[in-house]
Amino acid sequence: MQQRNKLLVAAAFLAPAIIAVIFLRIWPATSALHESLLAPGETTYSLENYAYIFSDPVFLRSLQVTLVFLVVVAPLQIVIALALALLVNAAIPFVGLWRAIILLPVAIPQSVSAVVWGVAFRPDGPVNAVLIAMGLEPMRFLTSAEQAMGSIIVIVSWIGVGYWMTFILAGLQDIPKSLYEAVRIDGANRFQQFWYVTLPQLRRPLTFVLVANTVANFLVFAPVQILTSGGPQGSTNLIMNEIYTRAFVSGDRSSAMAATVVLVTAVLAVVLVQFRMMRSPEDKGI
Numbered sequence: 001m002q003q004r005n006k007l008l009v010a011a012a013f014l015a016p017a018i019i020a021v022i023f024l025r026i027w028p029a030t031s032a033l034h035e036s037l038l039a040p041g042e043t044t045y046s047l048e049n050y051a052y053i054f055s056d057p058v059f060l061r062s063l064q065v066t067l068v069f070l071v072v073v074a075p076l077q078i079v080i081a082l083a084l085a086l087l088v089n090a091a092i093p094f095v096g097l098w099r100a101i102i103l104l105p106v107a108i109p110q111s112v113s114a115v116v117w118g119v120a121f122r123p124d125g126p127v128n129a130v131l132i133a134m135g136l137e138p139m140r141f142l143t144s145a146e147q148a149m150g151s152i153i154v155i156v157s158w159i160g161v162g163y164w165m166t167f168i169l170a171g172l173q174d175i176p177k178s179l180y181e182a183v184r185i186d187g188a189n190r191f192q193q194f195w196y197v198t199l200p201q202l203r204r205p206l207t208f209v210l211v212a213n214t215v216a217n218f219l220v221f222a223p224v225q226i227l228t229s230g231g232p233q234g235s236t237n238l239i240m241n242e243i244y245t246r247a248f249v250s251g252d253r254s255s256a257m258a259a260t261v262v263l264v265t266a267v268l269a270v271v272l273v274q275f276r277m278m279r280s281p282e283d284k285g286i
Helices: 001-034 048-053 058-091 094-109 110-120 126-133 147-171 177-185 192-200 203-218 222-228 238-251 255-277
Strands: none
Touching: 001 255, 048 255, 058 094, 058 147, 058 203, 058 238, 058 255, 094 147, 110 126, 110 222, 110 238, 147 203, 147 222, 177 192, 192 203, 203 255, 222 238, 238 255
């Protein structure tokens, strides 16, 4: 009887989470897969929607743009987050203030950050005013196919770097001080301490940050939709923006669902590869 009561209490606590997973994760994913396999007006399953999107140059271009975006933004954000974590972990003056400033963009909604940066990057905005004052040519940040993606990367990194820094900082503070004392006795300099102690001890936090960062950047939408709508000339048309355009602008739900399934599959594939790459030698022997 006592065991049964414990199971009922555990089920009561788990029920809200299980219901949320079913209705917010499993059911939408199942629905998307179902609709992606049904061509408009058809009742039998087929791969027609997938054949259509993979023959569409616009969709293929969005995949290419997303891949380039990820290859650049993920390492950039992680390197900057690691550098900032190392900086604020050190005994520097006003370290609490610096941590608060770095974390401030995390507290601001992405849409608000996008609007603020959109004003800053306007042709007559403050950034170009500074460049002109320095005797430099003004930039076409969000209106040039060559510069728009770089501008989006700057905005997304400004929003996300402080968030990823907190996880790395927590990992740094968990490293035993005795490890550093031991290698200093052996004559290790600062770089050797970082390479042989800090990085190995940060394997798990960095793995989490790498995976979570990749998933988050696959799903970047608000800055692109607000500032460029995928332009100019498709240069910032990330796959999330392409899915939105197909579903809510063009009204093509079937191909939008197929594109969603492709996105989820790509995310899972990349995450699995990252997990294998970041496994420690001990884990590989298991």
